[in-house]
Amino acid sequence: MKNAFWKFLKAKQFREAYDCACLIHEYKYTEKLREAIRENVSDESLKIYRKTYDFWARERFDDFMLALEWNRPAEEQFWLPRRDKLLPMAQCLQDLEDTKLDELFLSQPPRTGKSTLIVMFICWVMFRNSERSNLYCTYTASVAETFYDRVMEIIEDPYTYRWKELFPESKVASTNRKDLTLNLDRKKGYASLTARSLYANLNGGCDCNGYEIADDLHSGIEEALSKDRLNTAWARVTNNYLPRAKEGAKRLWIGTRWSQADCIARRIDILENDPKSSHIRYKEFNLPALDPETDESNFDYK
Secondary structure (H helix, E strand, O other), X not given: OHHHHHHHHHOXXXXXXXXXXXXXXXHHHHHHHHHHHHOOOOHHHHHHHHXXXXXXXXXXXXXXXXXXXXXXXXXXXXXXXXXXXXXXXXXXXXXXXXXXXXXXXXXXXXXXOXXXXXXXXXXXXXXXXXXXXEEEEEOOXXXXXXXXXXXXXXXXXXXXXXXXXXXXXXXXXXXXXXXXXXXXXXOOOOOOEEEEEOOOOOOOOOOEOOEEEEEOOOOOHHHHOXXXXXXXXXXXXXXXXXXXXXXXXXXXXXXOOOOOOOHHHHHHHHHHHOHHHOOOOEEEEEOOOEOOOOOOEXXXXX
């Protein structure tokens, strides 16, 4: 099959090369096919080029985001103009989904795309396996509502966001804007997605065996400067939030780092120093406002 792939590629028979690449199922062959198509652009080859992203969207987060937004005008797309800057973060999320990590910590400045990236990630995760229950938690109910609404924007518009073409077997089973819950494929005791404030009651209805996502657990610099408020937030994390994760659940922490005593810092300290946590594979990825080598903005999106 590999010999046939190279034969078809050399002959610029891209459709046949695509069929071989799908059967080989190794990403490097798809990359070679894309390179060849970019050097031999036609209406037909562009259709095949697009199909390569549709094919890998089920397994690769980066491909999913590109394919998801094909129908959007370029100036309205989220991922493509930010891809060069945020791709390392997407790869970290890929490693988490591929079970190369158990916990992941992502930090970057406010309003630079991290929450939208997580919206797309949780959609991809749910489409891949709707039986997993996932919990999203943030510092206030209004932010949890905004996150839920942004997920529903994608779910409710399968034309603008092509998820139905990428995961044709997926369907919406139930939604509840009041409870901020969403079920895909079938209604379950623990929803495919539940969104909550850190200060809400999480007992009972919010257990998760998929992803436990903590997104900006602190409101901002004022809270970061208050030892009492930091302690209160951490108490809610340890007593109300962390126990919701069941065996096999993965943890994702996202936020702007306001303090060395914030929830992310305290969790990392446990992972580094508590022998009981020595088995947990984790990674911390920080994307600063300025590139340390060039002193240019990391968020000057094209």
